[in-house]
Amino acid sequence: MKGFKLAYLATADARGHLMRAQLLTHALRADGASVDVLTTSDEGVDFLARFGIEATVLSRHYAVQFDTHQNMLRGATDANVANYVFRPTRMWRDIWRLRPVLRDADLVINDSFHPALLCMGCLPGWRRKVVHVYGASLRHALETNFSGRVPGLLSGLFHRVVALQINASLARLEHDFCYADEASGGATFRLPTPVAIAAPAEAEPGATPRAAVYLNPHFRDSALADALTAGLEGAGVSAQLVGEGYAGRGAWRAQDPDWVHGAAVSDLIVSAPGMAALSVALVYRRPIVLVLTEQPEQQSNAARAAALGLAHRVVVWRGDAAAFSAEVQQAGIELLAQARTAAGQRCGAGDGHSIARARLNSWVSVLQQLAAGRRRT
Incomplete structure (x- = not known):
């Protein structure tokens, strides 16, 4: 992609968007592209900096609430989204700031559904540069956000408006943890969720089982953290604990750039069912305990994990620490008793290192194709 200039806007609502941004930015730069990265919070800037990516904050006003x-x-x-969209000093100010970004870039990547680029991506003069990146379950959750909450006519209108905004852009890169290969339907590309390339390593025979735990920053209840660690201890598992909401609490760390490498050689992964965590479990064939919440797209992801036969167990926090700890303990014991290769998975095969590299390469190839097409027009 030598000579191509890209801008990448990744929302900081969850770190999966930022993780994907840093993976793709490094891969695109290695391929010769120039990539500028924007995000939506100071914490997002700090997270990206840990991975060697310098980013700037577009604005701090838009965020999903948890x-x-x-x-x-x-x-x-x-309320937050409405306040952002309809106040002139917010979304329209951001659109004004993004004008020179779109002017100078070959492509502008919107990960995931930032309203300013949703708007710009359907307007003449800007739409032919915007590429939306999103998980398949996230798009469905967005389009059906008001289903069952407002009259059907209004929820249907919202669905159509959002779909129109998304589909008007130059291209859509839809990803899923279990898409095996790149596929294209017109300007919509279906790609496997990118995963960090972990160095091949062998587990130490006879060592204490290890779990790689990641909880995103929205997890902040100390009772949940204590019950989780107690459950893992009860299952005889030592844990690599990462979660910004629990930083400084016991062995918890805010961030760990090597978390994926630890997960790849772990005996067990523990995380909410986001695309990134499920992709790591699938690619590196590790069983996973899913901490399920009321986040709609993650509920969809958990259902897909079950349908696809991914080795996993689901635990749900209901405010009872003892019950949750027992659930985690039982889940860990059952998963550790299964084969480390997670027999029964029906997608993903071969060496995880090679699969992760192929996933990243497929994204670089598609973005290169889109940037080259833009240059020819």
């Missing part, structure tokens, strides 16, 4: 257990607060989110 409680301390990563349950999405629909009413608060609706």
